[in-house]
Amino acid sequence: MNIQDIVYLIVQVVVIILVSPLLDGIRRIMIAKFQSRRGPVDIFQTYRDIIKLFKRSETMPDCGTWVFRSAPYLMFTIMAVVIAVLPVMHTNGTFAAASDLFLIIYLFALMRFIFGIASVDSGNPFAGIGGSREQMIALFVEPTIILAAIVVVFITGGVTNLGEIKNFVSSEAILNVLPVFIFSGVAFLFATYVETGKKPFDLAEAEQEIQEGLLAEYAGKRLALAHGALVLKQVAIVGLFISIYVPWPVIDIPILSLVFFLVKLVIFYYFASFVEGVSTRLRIGDTRLAASGAFTLAFISLILFIIGRAA
Amino acid sequence: MAEVYLLFLAGAAASLLLYKFQKAAAYIGFGIPAAACAFGIWYFFSGLTGGSELLVSFPIMEAKFVLDPLSSFFSFVICLIGLAASIYGIHYAEEYSGKVSIGAMGFFFNLFIVSMLMVVTAAHVFWFMVFWEFMTLTSFFLIHFNDSEKTAKATVLYMVIAHIGGAAILTGMLLMSTGAGSFYFSDFKGINLSATMATVIFFLFFFGFGSKAGIFPVHVWLPEAHPAAPSHVSALMSAVMIKTAIYGIIRTCLWLPLSEWWGIMIIVFGALSALLGVLYALTQHDTKALLAYHSVENIGIILLGCGVGFYGMASGNGILAAAGFIGGLYHVINHATFKGLLFLGAGSVIFRTHNQDMNKLGGLARKMPYTAFAFLIGAMAISALPPLNGFVSEWFTYQSLIQAALGSGAMGTFIFTGAIVALAVTGVLAVMCFVKVYSVIFTGTPRDEKIWEKSKESPFLMVAGMFILVGACILLGLGAPYAAGKIMNVSLSITGMGFETARGINVVSSTGSIVSPVLISIVFVSMLVVPFLFTAIFRDSTSTVRITKPYVCGTKYSSRMQITASPFTGFLRQVMNWLFRNEVHFEETNGYFGRVKYSSHAKDIWWSIFYTPVMKGLQFLSDRLSVLQNGRMQLYASYVLVTLAFFIIIAIFG
Amino acid sequence: MFENINYAINILLLIPFAASLVIWFAARGNNRVILYTLHLIATVATSVVGLECVTHVASGNSFMSLNDFILFDSISGIFVLAISVIGLLVNLYSIKYISWELDKGEITFSDARLFFTLSHVFVFTMLLSVLSNNIILMWVAIEATTLSSVFIVSLYKNKKAVEGGWKYVIICSIGLAFALYGTVLMYSSAYHIIGNAHEAMLWTSLLAHSVEFDADLMKIIFVFIVIGYGTKAGLAPMHTWLPDAHAEGPAPASALLSAVLLKCAMAGIIRFYVAMNSIAEVAQFMQNIMLIVGLVSIILASLFIIRQRDIKRTFAYHSVENIGIIAVAMAFGGKTGFFAMFFHILTHSVTKALAFCTTGNLQRIYGTRNTSGMGGLIRIAPVTAVLLAIAMFSLAGMPPLAMFTSEFYTVVAGIEGEHYLAVALFILGLAVVFYGLVHHFNDIVFGKVRGQIIHNGDVGIGANLPLIAMALIICVIGIAPPEWFLELLKSAAAVVVNSR
């Protein structure tokens, strides 16, 4: 339990939390530019939105219990925890036990759980449907994430701690299992994209519409926190992808690895907003077809792994 | 060991004596078992490492009860849930004070627990079967305290399947005992059986015990019988009775010469039960039926763990076997706690609202805060959300499946990975299902004003019963290293090999990966400061919070606008209709604006594949045969002559 | 109590016969009290003497009397035990039952007197059939049981009772005719070997010389015996009279018939089995025949049970099924097989007697035998409901009760004898019967009352006392039977086993 890991953890969380609205601002400008419209004034627009919301007064539905009132705080914290445990600055330190693959996947499930309960608790019909859609999307995405991640675990010899995986992936041993790794990486990437709630599968901006329906009943600081939590969620899921599949320029100076992590985040956001800019929204049924495509990719990687191992 | 049983028998006798006094019978009839369970918990907890033997001499056959780590683990689980259920039962019995005699309910309740305790320690074929069927008999009577037309149909199905299962187990055990030459379980280890005989015996045991555990093909009685029982009884049945079947499978398969494809078969059935259990649970809108289907799902998860255990033992890999069993056994105690908690929670909702249909409830959290909180903890535990116990046992199961996949051939890897994916999908569906259950019952606006007005918090002892299990869930979650250590020496006693599974606050799996619920909780609590920090920095509006009706685009809000149970999973039913075969009843009342009655009910496909054809066949056969007895005496007399002729021909020429 | 046992056996036979005469002539003038007291004294006397004799024979020795016409060994000890215990309890119950019928006007006083007289003649003939050492005297006694029980069965003055009685007489006479032929053949072949006319008639001498008999003739004889006494015992293809006779008679009558009479007919088959057991080829043939007949009885009866609406016909078919179980246990053979057979004979007789007597109670409460007219018994008559529960769950083979133990031993014997297919069919039959019984139990005890209630409330402790005694017996002998009881069963099984 050395102090250094705790400091790195705190720095990592604070920096990423502060940077994430910036990434969201970049994304909104990118999409506006691809759709040849002006978009927000500059990349700091999301900061201003969130700060404005903190200052506003609140309204609450009469039927809201403590679940509804505390949900934004809980969601924000869970996403902060996920970001904290990612092995960016501290790999295999005291927090190795907290950065387990299944633990993170089930933390996302905890996030969904609270999201679902709060959405129905608000009494708002749109929020209810939003909660139910959130679970449905997870149903399509989960098998791909698990299968892809499991194949990576198989490659690293069965250890599910992200630190171990990162060490193995960044070592040369990855080269002889490269095709398996690439297929599972692509599948995982696709699942991450769906999970972040971008355009082809869901429209984050259309708060009043379905996917972010939960926000309908929130106002003031709770709306700010909820919005922040959803932004953090996108960063967290992408962070998970990066820490498993793109660990390169491995440097033992934590600060530099944090900077490189942020750069990789920006690159991902750049491509994500490109895809989001040009695509139109699919119905939820079509997500099923796209998700099964990703699942077959992950399945191919499993077959390659078995053949590779047998040979 | 004998003192625990005697306490329960005393409780049974006492509650029978107080047949006339309802109030006293409730306190005594359920008080004594509570005390007995408390004593049992202490006794069996110390028994986890040691072992003791009890010989009861009956003239017909010497009864022998052996307490080895495996039996004391299951007895510990039974006593833990028994404690909560009996404390809960003291006040819950008030609901039945008018209709039925509480003394009788106490009598059967005590006998039910003691028969389960004796089943897990019996070491003699005859006495095992006696207590096995006695457990079914007492639960049959307990179910009938909720007397309705549906109960009668459900209990017949329950008894018949349990009896056929019992017969299969009896045949299997007798095949073993004739091989071993004695009725004592201790002599059954390592008798020489031919391969086919071993497989036959395995199938007899697996489907015999499976019928009681609710494994997929023979689970049909479970969603019928559990909802019909009084809640504290269905809590016991769902939490512990089906675990005695898991104990049976483990105990009996230890005797047989295991072969690898058995382990794989158990895993396939486990995955099937998990997936289909949760899928059918999603379509239910009766709370207890939904929870019953979840028992099928969790039994599937337990079987995944035990399947890996058997696979490990068959392939001689002790570490893998220990990993599998620790996953399976840990989930046994976890499932017992949170399923018991959920059933008790549902029971206290029914206690106040007298209604099991979710679509009529809503917003009860404000009226019943403690029950709501307990139910929430139970829901989070069953969906395996991190800090709680559900996550730890599923994590162990994942680790054992991964190790098994790495260790086995191509076919094995496919099946084990398939099991991992099935477990993950089950996790997602469980989250969806329990979001639906919790939020539709406890949150949002009440859908039926009358029910909402009448409901208030359940009496103290019921809440106390629930919070015992809430404490257990949290303790088993955060105290995972200690618990895993204890369970490891139970699985050590089974497989003979084990691995170091607890290091400080971390839990270690066989493949070396570590996780620590305590650490994640610490990080969670410390991160909780961050949102408050941000609100403190930027907050400056001090105006009070305005309470309004939920916003529905300006129209007047009515509680019917709110999402209810069925539409929450509506989309999934459309996608999976090939499985659910929804029967949609749609009645158009008067004209366009009239009220429309719509109800859809998912039919378990297994009914139409197996059960209805069997029943129709029996009916057809007996109708054909009834022609034999058509009342004409001359025909009867000719039967005698025909049989005489037939037998004489056999005698002369046979 | 008696200094020499032979004297006791004669007394045992004398009491019921004398009692029937006394009742017939003394209980005149519509005076119920005399009738009941005489009946009570006679029943108690018979049972006390019977139990006294049984305790003597429990350890395996046997006694002869009436210049060797009467043989009292452990096999007949079992049946005498059944007759005395069940006879006592059922007759006690019949006093209450008959008084209900008299109050309702179903039967006149002379009918009641006839009923009591005939029930004592019936007990006498059953005792004679079980105790007789002479094969033809046994045939005469069993024929006499039919004749004496005809008017007990058709006591009620209605079409169905007469029809039941007539079928009972005709089919049983046809069956017993063939039994007579079997006995005659047995006697003539025995005389050919033994030479002495008196000796050739006696079981003891047949047993001694059984090795020298001619195998083919023995097979033919056994076929005649199985058909003859099988009709009387209710084995499958010849069971058709049983549901009609047992369902139409008054409850205590059908209890006595089902519980004890069927077993005495099986005693005949067991006797012949013992006599012919020493020739290996014949023994194998006999086991095959009994297996076929037993399994056919179980399967046929189970398929009939699930479609019954009338509770007494269900129990009657259940008797056919249990006689099948006894036959199957005999076919499985070996020490455990015969132990299971004798155990099942006793457990079934206690349980079936309790079951039929509770139908008497149901008839009094609901006035009908049809289960769709019953329901809600648990609230109306809790004691009767508990008794019915014990009876039906013991019949269904639920463990803590008696019949599970005997079925357990039967399956053990089956598996020891490698009869796997037979055990599988046995268990399937039992499962189907279990479904039928639990279904009926739910219809009667739980739910709302569907028919109308004639006598609201329980039937009073007087009637239920003997039933409670039977229920206690069922609970006890399943798990913790008394020592001498097991001793008796083991010595009876030994007699059969070492006759080989």
Next chain:
Amino acid sequence: MEFGLIVGLSFVMAIMSFWAIEERNLVRATHIYTLQTLTLVGIFLAIAWEYSIGTLYIWAGTAFLTKVLLVPFLILMLIKKIEIKHEEAPFGGLFHPFIIIGMSLSVAILLEPIFIRFSLLKLQIPIIVSIFVFMLGILGLVFRKSAVKQILAYCLFENGAHLTLAVTAYNAPETIEIGILTDAIFSVIIMGALAMRFFNHFGSLDTSQANELKG
């Protein structure tokens, strides 16, 4: 062929019993039955005289007392009370006699060698006739509809059994002989009383009407 007298009487007995079964008029059928029993007693006396066996004289005496006097008297009294003279048509209608004779003869020929092997008196014809009469009685019970005719059929096969017993095992102790005869008498009495009650309830003696108890 052995001695003419016994064989002759046996043939007469066989014909008498067939006639008794076929006869529709109940009173005449009982008379024919009495004649048949007389021939039975005759056979007993013939065998006793021929083989000088003491016991058979006692058998003949008891048979005469019970079966020739008592049983027909009981049956005639029963018929007088019921006032039904004629019997309904039996099953099998036209083919009825051929079925009965065919089956009885074949069973008699099949069983005869079994009985003759250990029988004391190796008289082939009387054994065949006794089994024939026995089977006639059984088939009478099965095919005839009238209750009284079934009682007669019962007495017939009882005679058959009696003759078989006499030929194959005449040295059986007397008490057994008396036992079987009392059984026969009581059967007739009980069946008669039951037939009486049957008539009161069903209005006729046709037992095939009684088929309410089904399933």
